[in-house]
Every structure is written in C-alpha cells, then in structure tokens.
Amino acid sequence: MRRGVSARWLGIIVVATAFLAGCSSAPNASSARARVVTITIPAPDGEIASTWLHFVGYVDVKTLSYPGPPRADVLLPAGYDPHKRYPLVVFLDGLGCNYASWAEGGLLEPFDRQGAIVVTPEGANGWYTDWWNNGERGSPSWESYYLQTVIPTILARYPILPERRYHALIGISMGGLGATYLGGRLPGFFGSVASLSGFVDPQWQAALIQQEMGLFSFAMQHGDNDADPIYGTPEGYYADGHNPALLVKNLQYTRLFVSTGTGVPSKADPNPTPADILNEHIIYAMNPLYHDAVMAAGMHVTYQVHPGAHDGPDFLDEIKAMLKWGLFKPVVTDPPSWTNKTVATRGQLWDFNYRFTNPPTHVVQFAQSGTTLSISAAGSSVTVTTANGCAIHTSTPATVQLPNRDLISPLLPGRVGQRACR
Numbered sequence: 001m002r003r004g005v006s007a008r009w010l011g012i013i014v015v016a017t018a019f020l021a022g023c024s025s026a027p028n029a030s031s032a033r034a035r036v037v038t039i040t041i042p043a044p045d046g047e048i049a050s051t052w053l054h055f056v057g058y059v060d061v062k063t064l065s066y067p068g069p070p071r072a073d074v075l076l077p078a079g080y081d082p083h084k085r086y087p088l089v090v091f092l093d094g095l096g097c098n099y100a101s102w103a104e105g106g107l108l109e110p111f112d113r114q115g116a117i118v119v120t121p122e123g124a125n126g127w128y129t130d131w132w133n134n135g136e137r138g139s140p141s142w143e144s145y146y147l148q149t150v151i152p153t154i155l156a157r158y159p160i161l162p163e164r165r166y167h168a169l170i171g172i173s174m175g176g177l178g179a180t181y182l183g184g185r186l187p188g189f190f191g192s193v194a195s196l197s198g199f200v201d202p203q204w205q206a207a208l209i210q211q212e213m214g215l216f217s218f219a220m221q222h223g224d225n226d227a228d229p230i231y232g233t234p235e236g237y238y239a240d241g242h243n244p245a246l247l248v249k250n251l252q253y254t255r256l257f258v259s260t261g262t263g264v265p266s267k268a269d270p271n272p273t274p275a276d277i278l279n280e281h282i283i284y285a286m287n288p289l290y291h292d293a294v295m296a297a298g299m300h301v302t303y304q305v306h307p308g309a310h311d312g313p314d315f316l317d318e319i320k321a322m323l324k325w326g327l328f329k330p331v332v333t334d335p336p337s338w339t340n341k342t343v344a345t346r347g348q349l350w351d352f353n354y355r356f357t358n359p360p361t362h363v364v365q366f367a368q369s370g371t372t373l374s375i376s377a378a379g380s381s382v383t384v385t386t387a388n389g390c391a392i393h394t395s396t397p398a399t400v401q402l403p404n405r406d407l408i409s410p411l412l413p414g415r416v417g418q419r420a421c422r
Helices: 007-015 050-056 142-157 174-185 206-216 274-296 312-325
Strands: 035-040 071-076 088-092 117-121 167-172 192-196 255-261 302-306 337-342 346-349 352-356 364-369 372-375 382-386 390-394 398-401
Touching: 088 142, 088 174, 117 142, 142 174, 167 174, 167 312, 174 192, 192 312, 255 274, 255 312, 274 302, 302 312, 372 382, 390 398
Parallel strands: 088 117, 088 167, 167 192, 192 255, 255 302
Antiparallel strands: 035 071, 071 117, 337 364, 346 352, 352 382, 364 372, 372 398, 382 390
C-alpha cells in the first residue's frame, strides 16, 4: 500500500482549503426529544496541553485561552433513568469541529429513538493519535486520552450495558479514522464500528497527505516544528501502525459499516461548496482502498457508496443509513483465535492488558489461539496482565501460555492489579 503523488490529486489537495468535516454547512438543529448535557473530561497532566484546544472554538476572547478542560456532549435518551443500563455510542468529531459540533448541527437528532447514550468527546484537530514528535509519542496524546481517560470516565459516570454488542464507535471524516483505528485498539469492547465519509487511509499519497495533516492541525502555530509531527516518516512503522487500511484484521470480529460520498452533488445537498466537493473526492479515493483491504483479509463489511459531498446534509443521510444497518446487533464475544497489530506502548486486547517496557520500534503483532499467545519482535520486553491479575513478563519475540480463558472475565478499559502467575 505504497503510493506516489499524482499530479491530479496534488492539484485537488492544494486547491482544497482544508480536510474539513463540513461543520459550517451542517443543517440547523431543531428541538430534540432527548436531552443533551455537556460534561468535562479533564486530560491527565501531559496528555493534552490546553494550547491544542485554542483553535476549535470556545476561546475566552479576553485571555485568548480555552475556558477549562476538554469537554463532551452527552445525549441522554428520553426518559433517562440513571438506574437503568443503556447502549453506548461514542461519536467522534471531524477536523475543524469540536465536541459540540454534532449536536449544534443536528446530527444527533437521528439518535433520539435509539434508546442509547451518545457521547461526542472533544477531538480537536488531533487525528486520534499520540503524535510522533521525534519519538516523544505525545504532546498531544489524543489516543491515550481516549483509551485511558475518556472511555473509563464514561463508564464510571453513566449506566452502560456491559455486553460488547451494546458498544459502538462511530465517526465522520477525521472521526472515521479515529473509529476504525481506536476500535481496533479495544477490540473486545466495541462490537460495532462505523466510518462515515472517513479519512481511512492516511498513507494514501502519504508524503503530501501527512504533511497537510500537520499543517491543518496548526502544529507550527502551537510550537511544534517537527516536519512530520503526527506519524513521523510518512511510510515509517509508526505511520503503518496507525493506518486503519493496514490494520483491518484488528476489527476481524467487529461489525463494520463504511460509507462514502463520491463528490457528486446529491439530493440532500444539490449545491455543495467547491471545498466540500473536493474534500469528498479525497475521501472517496481512500475508501475503496480500505474496502479492498477488508475484503482481502476475508472479513465482512457493509460498504455503501453514494452521491454526496463532505457536508452536513450528506452526513445526515449517512447517519440514517448506518442506524438502519443497526449498531447493537449480536457479535462474537470470545473468539477462538485472533490477531492484532499495534505500535502502542500499552493497551488492552480482549481479556488482557499489555505494557511494553520501552515504546515498540516495530509494528508488533499479538496473536492468540486458545491459551497460546504469540508476540512478534518489539524491540522491548512486555508485561501481559490477565483479567484476574496474572502478570507475565517476557522478552520479545515470545510465545506464552495464558491462564485458562474460562477462568477469567473480559476487561473493561482501565487498570487491574498484578500478581505472579502460578
């Protein structure tokens, strides 16, 4: 999946003002049947510096600072009862949007009758990634913020059904990248993943695309002078390890919905702006590549291509099609075997946590069959901790035996205590 830059697409990208998610052209919000509340989800020290939130709105005009920690809008279903458990939808925003964009744009209204809690956390222009930044892997650390802070906070604050089938991760544009990537970081938690006009192959035209990602995230304006701040070398292992099109097997047992417009005006919006047309052309180029990768892996995906630009009315049609597909249908809960690739220093895979002693220097593959777990070379040792607290420390590559899986229960995001395995 290595591609050169064609003159045609170079022109399209240069002409487009940004890879915007169409927030400014979303339909007007109307009164909702459900109730939207705004909460704060503070980022632990070092994950998200406040400077990265300045450009997404809600700036104090007197101090030119962001008034408070990152936020999230939460759609509570009509008749919400804190003593009743509900399905969960985490809905990721797009570039140029913020946590409130989907509610303000009316894109939460189709969820009114879903009977689910829908959370739209702040994503800023962070690409749902712990930025490479010359190997720092942070500043900002959006990936860690979502997995280690946002999701555990939601589970602690709201009554969520525990079964995997009732957890969905969805996103539009940049949020589609976040959904297809982060869903693979928590495969045992999210049962359904949906990308709507998603940025699902950031290594398409990599040398230019990734440079533009940093540009439109205002990296230099915030003191980040790394030439490739988000993924590092455009075709390097850190970029590979964040590209959903190269990581499709991470979603092998996840229900997957992918839709994309073609850039041709639709009935929903017959007069889109030139920028919205061009942005959807870029998205449309990526999505067949992602679809091909899914099919080559022998997986199933509901894939829909339709007329439409990169704007609110067409996003609304995609949301309605996704909800018709259904977010909470039965899924596999205990696969007999699986594989997962990552460049993360720590994470959770099905019924165990892992933490590398040092950040991996390669894309690392975990593969489990029964109680046998194999781990490819990482350039670091790793500690695997099972749900019952059994800790196994090993160099890599390695093959280890886990405790009987019938004796342990699936983890929810978070930390567990450790004990030596016997």
